[in-house]
Amino acid sequence: MKLENQRLCVEISEMGAEITRIYDKKNDAELLWEGNPTYWKRRSPILFPNVGKTYRNTVLINSTQYPTAQHGFARDSKFKCICEKEDTVSFLLASGEETKEVYPFDFELIVTYTLDDNSLCVGWEVRNPGDEDMYFTIGGHPAFRFAKQEDKKTDYLLKFPGCDKLSYILIDPAEAAADPAKVYTLELKDECCPVTEEMFENDALIFDGGQIEEVWLCHKDGTPYVGMKCEGFPNFGIWSVKDAPFVCLEPWMGRCDDVGYSKELSEKPNVNKAAPGESFRKEYIIMAGN
Template sequence: MDITISNSLLTASFKRKGAELISLKNTEATEYMWEGNPEFWGKHSPVLFPIVGTLKQNIYRFNDQEYTMGRHGFARDLDFEIASQSESSITFALKASDATRTVYPFDFELQITYTLAGNQLEIRYDVANTGSSALPFSIGAHPAFALPGNFEDYSLQFSEQAPDAYYLLQDDLLSDVTAPVHTTAATLLLNYSLFENDALVFRKNQVTSIAILHQSKERIRVHCKGFPFLGIWTKNQAPFLCIEPWYGVSDTVNSNQDLFEKEGITILQAKENFTAKFAIEIV
């Protein structure tokens, strides 16, 4: 059963599986989230944890052992508990288990809180190291926004000067090869050819907020200040666009596969906590 929260301007719905946001509507019932049609991509807004992107050969090493983990980690495929809920807010929780420790031998608790505040949905990630040793992890968002009509009628507008370049993926791994960002007045016109090599990846905390415009009119804005990486992605001919704030990134093509040395990894010492948040604004 879907779980719903609302305020006077917005209604948001979720599934316990993956604590996934599946719907975000205004008072006119306009749907802003991708429907999850598996013909293109069968998800809506998965949470990426405890890795973002792809591991080299889907393998990482820790304490002289080799572990296998699929793209974007396991949290998106597991059922979360509901830790708390009110009319306009909900917190989901996931704790380490015997099943997670077989692929990720660390103790943790992940909480994801969604709160409707005015015309924004605020998303907060809280990660706690509940073990006695260091906890290495990455976390990220993957919201897919519905773009009905002609894809090329849409554009992206950066809140500040647009980055000069983005990084290309090579076999799902992050390369050192870049491509220029061709913008006019910090606006990037969308077309499917931009995504021929998969996602556009921005490093170094270059983007604090980014808006989707339809025929030059702002539709959605993602506020992601503080996130060190950002991905932008769609599939050919798919009527959606993902704007993905990340604390972490795919392995580089030259990765040594040591999880503690992975680019973008966050390391929490015993009993430490981590918090990050971003917001989706409906304009």
């Protein structure tokens, strides 16, 4: 599927309802990572019904333990296009026998992309057609490639408008889960910090507490390259791979489990709930720099 206006050309696949291309015509720049498996085979996966890993790859739902895969199954599922217009397209993934083996709820996940000038709005709607409360986390994971083939991480800055510093936690590599006991500070100068290889030595930087509502990947001189607005998201991740020419900006409604988490999914911090017959809605916006 393709959405296109005078500024952007966006392509989306039915597999995972994943954005596969964002081309900025004004700046002649391919903004989205192309999925080179040398570094990372994905481009902009949707994380559902879990963001990141659950502790020891299991989740407890109504006293029954289910196996989980990192970031859930939506990213590897084929969606159905249910609406296609000039500036918007929507995709649907519905529960079935296969999904209920790992996630027992009835659900309908609708992903809508809307193009407007230099921005692409990514909207999620999670419907609960069942007869019990449904719990889940959901997130975005777009990877933004660098403007030039020879560019490195040190050619870029991250800008967080309105912030003077941020706090983050990391993944405990031995447990493959978040360690909230150790909190680190990301110092900013003029709302910015340099991007370095060392930033990602311990996987993603995890920002809790709704700290990030806008972020920009900028050239070293401060020129905005690509940005994101994500108001009202409690969690946010920033991630890359060693020597990879991209940075992922990840708005999350809930996140991976903490080390040792063994309670019901319904008790998890920042878990989302959709009551029977109700829907959950959230959106974020990707923006090309001016």
